Amino acid sequence: MKKVIVVGGGISGLATAFELRNKGAEAGIELDVTLLEKEERVGGKIWSIKEEGYLCEWGPNGFLDSKPQTLDLCRDLGASERLLRSNDNARKRFIYTGGALNRLPENGPMFLKSRLISWPGKLRLAMEPFIPKRTDGADETLASFGRRRLGEEALQKLISPMVSGIFAGDPETMSLRSCFSRIAELEDEYGSLITAMIKLAKKKKQETAQGKAVSSAAGPGGVLTSFRWGIQELTDILAEQLGSSTVVTGQPVTGLTRGSSVPWRLKTPTVDIDADVVILASPAHATAGIVSGVDAAMAQVLGEIPYASMTVVCFGYERERIAYDLNGFGYLIPKEEGMNTLGTLWDSSIFENRAPEGKVLLRSMLGGACFPEYVQLSDAEVMQRVKADLKATMGITADPSFIRIFRHPQAIPQYTVGHGKRLAALQERASALPGLFLTGNSYRGIGLNDCAAAANRTADEVVAHLKGR
CATH class of the missing domain: 1.10.3110.10 (protoporphyrinogen ix oxidase, domain 3)
Structure with missing residues (x-):
C-alpha cells in the first residue's frame, strides 16, 4: 500500500484526494490517502456564512457551468441534484462610469446603443x-x-x-x-x-x-452555479465522502525532507509523517515555506508568485429602503472613477436563499492589487467607504441593518508577466523530485473549474508515477 499525503484542505486538496482515491482504485493501486489542513475547518477560501437569515460568501460564490470540470465532480459526488443555477437576472451586468451604471452590452446592437x-x-x-x-x-x-x-x-x-x-x-x-x-x-x-x-x-x-457545439470566441460564458446553502456545500460534501479518517484538520505542515525508508517525510508540530507521494495543494507562499528545506530554488520561484489582498463587505437592507432596481448581477467600477470599491454584487438577486424575505444582500469588494493598503482599514473606515460608493452608484442613503466584513490579506494569486516562465521553472524543479506534486489555483487558473481540472490532472499524474515505479 502506498502512502499519499495531500497538504491543504481547500477545494484543490479535497478534490485531488477524492479523484486520487477513485483513480487509484480503477488502476488497482492500494492507496492510503491522508489530507492535512492547518485550520480547524476545511474549504479554504470557500466559506458560506449563515447569519440572521443571510447567506454571505466569504470567498467565491459559484462556478460557471460552461466547462465540465466542476459539474463532473458534482456528478461523481452524487450532488448534481443539489446544484442551484443563478437567476436569469445575473446575465445583466453593469459598469459604473460617467456617474451612472451602464449595462455591459451582450451583442452588436446593444453595443452600438450603449453609453458605456x-x-x-x-x-x-x-x-x-x-x-x-x-x-x-x-x-x-x-x-x-x-x-x-x-x-x-x-x-x-x-x-x-x-x-x-x-x-x-x-x-x-x-x-x-x-x-x-x-x-x-x-x-x-x-x-x-x-x-x-x-x-x-x-x-x-x-x-x-449538425448537432455539434463549439466555444464562443467571447469567452467561456455559461450560467453561474452554486448550491442552495452556498458553495461551501461542495467542500462539505467532499470532506464527508473522504471521511474523518482521511481528512485531518488542525494539523499544519512545517517542512518537508527526504525520507530514509520512503521518499518523503513531512514535519508537523506534533509528528513526522513518511509518505511515498506528497501533493502540495497549499497557496504558493505556504508551499514555498514547506519545500524550502528540500529545494531552495523551487521555494524562491514559489515566493515570486504575488497575492492580492481583498476586503469583502456584506450589507443587508430592507428591500423597501432601496429605490434602485436590483435586477441584475451587480457592477464593477474602473479605478479611473476614483471610487473606494472595486464593485458590488447583488447577491440576493443572483441566487435565491441569500437574504430573508423582504430584504436584500449586497456584497462589495475593496482592495485588490491596485489598493493593497485597504485591507488595513478599520471597520468604521470600511463601512464609511462602502456607504459612500453605494450612495454614489445607486443612491442608497439608508443604513444597512446587517453588516459583515471579511478580510483576506492574501486572497488571489496574481499571474503577472513572467508567470509562464515561473511555471516552467517549477515543472523543471519538480521533475527532479519524484513523488512531489504541486496543485491549486496558484498556477494555471484561479476559478473552481480550474481547481477541479487541476485536481483531476494531478490525480492522473500521481497514478502514472506510482504505476511506473
Whole structure:
C-alpha cells in the first residue's frame, strides 16, 4: 500500500484526494490517502456564512457551468441534484462610469446603443481588425494588449474592471497569456479578435445545425452555479465522502525532507509523517515555506508568485429602503472613477436563499492589487467607504441593518508577466523530485473549474508515477 499525503484542505486538496482515491482504485493501486489542513475547518477560501437569515460568501460564490470540470465532480459526488443555477437576472451586468451604471452590452446592437463606450472609443474598437498582430511571442501585459488592440477607453472601461472583478488584479502587471490564454490564441490564429468572433460564430452556427457545439470566441460564458446553502456545500460534501479518517484538520505542515525508508517525510508540530507521494495543494507562499528545506530554488520561484489582498463587505437592507432596481448581477467600477470599491454584487438577486424575505444582500469588494493598503482599514473606515460608493452608484442613503466584513490579506494569486516562465521553472524543479506534486489555483487558473481540472490532472499524474515505479 502506498502512502499519499495531500497538504491543504481547500477545494484543490479535497478534490485531488477524492479523484486520487477513485483513480487509484480503477488502476488497482492500494492507496492510503491522508489530507492535512492547518485550520480547524476545511474549504479554504470557500466559506458560506449563515447569519440572521443571510447567506454571505466569504470567498467565491459559484462556478460557471460552461466547462465540465466542476459539474463532473458534482456528478461523481452524487450532488448534481443539489446544484442551484443563478437567476436569469445575473446575465445583466453593469459598469459604473460617467456617474451612472451602464449595462455591459451582450451583442452588436446593444453595443452600438450603449453609453458605456463613447463614439470615438467605438470607432477605435472598430479598427481592431486592422491592427497587426504581435509576432514576437513576448509575454505581454493585459494593459499593453488592451491599448494595442482595443484602445485606451476599452482598456479602462472593459478590460480593467474585468481584471479587478476576476483577479482583483492590475492589468498593468498581469500576463495576457497566463490570465486569458484563449484571447492570446485567437490573436495568434486569426490576427484579430473581431475576425475570430465572426468566424467562430459562423462555425458555431454551422456545427449547431449538425448537432455539434463549439466555444464562443467571447469567452467561456455559461450560467453561474452554486448550491442552495452556498458553495461551501461542495467542500462539505467532499470532506464527508473522504471521511474523518482521511481528512485531518488542525494539523499544519512545517517542512518537508527526504525520507530514509520512503521518499518523503513531512514535519508537523506534533509528528513526522513518511509518505511515498506528497501533493502540495497549499497557496504558493505556504508551499514555498514547506519545500524550502528540500529545494531552495523551487521555494524562491514559489515566493515570486504575488497575492492580492481583498476586503469583502456584506450589507443587508430592507428591500423597501432601496429605490434602485436590483435586477441584475451587480457592477464593477474602473479605478479611473476614483471610487473606494472595486464593485458590488447583488447577491440576493443572483441566487435565491441569500437574504430573508423582504430584504436584500449586497456584497462589495475593496482592495485588490491596485489598493493593497485597504485591507488595513478599520471597520468604521470600511463601512464609511462602502456607504459612500453605494450612495454614489445607486443612491442608497439608508443604513444597512446587517453588516459583515471579511478580510483576506492574501486572497488571489496574481499571474503577472513572467508567470509562464515561473511555471516552467517549477515543472523543471519538480521533475527532479519524484513523488512531489504541486496543485491549486496558484498556477494555471484561479476559478473552481480550474481547481477541479487541476485536481483531476494531478490525480492522473500521481497514478502514472506510482504505476511506473
